[in-house]
Amino acid sequence: MKKLFYVLFAWLVAVQCAYAAVNINTATLEELEQLPGIGPAKAQAIIDDRTQNGKFKSAEDLKRVKGIGDSTFDKLKSEVTVTGATTGVTEASKDKADKKAEKKSEKKAGKQDKDKGKADKD
Numbered sequence: 001m002k003k004l005f006y007v008l009f010a011w012l013v014a015v016q017c018a019y020a021a022v023n024i025n026t027a028t029l030e031e032l033e034q035l036p037g038i039g040p041a042k043a044q045a046i047i048d049d050r051t052q053n054g055k056f057k058s059a060e061d062l063k064r065v066k067g068i069g070d071s072t073f074d075k076l077k078s079e080v081t082v083t084g085a086t087t088g089v090t091e092a093s094k095d096k097a098d099k100k101a102e103k104k105s106e107k108k109a110g111k112q113d114k115d116k117g118k119a120d121k122d
Contacts, residue, residue: 023086032046038076
């Protein structure tokens with residue numbers, strides 16, 4: 001009986017992780033930033049849009065937000081909902097977003113080093 005309980009518990013945890021979603025109608029700036037392709041500016045634009053235009057009726061309504069087109073929407077559509085509570089984003093999306101942010105930081109650091117090298121020569 002104990003084994004059955006543990007199996008059911010593990011299954012429930014796995015199901016919740018698989019269906020993690022961010023409710024774009026109630027999410028905070030920080031929760032929205034966890035979505036792939038969404039940084040602080042786009043997260044704020046989502047909040048501004050829902051404040052000015054009311055709740056999103058469907059996830060596809062995100063496309064009305066400046067800076068969110070088909071490409072960005074395709075990256076995050078499986079992570080968003082317009083109903084229920086925000087339960088977070090999946091680990092795969094977090095990893096992808098973290099890698100993207102890391103690449104961006106490395107690129108920026110490389111550019112700064114290059115600019116510094118030019119300044120030293122002058």
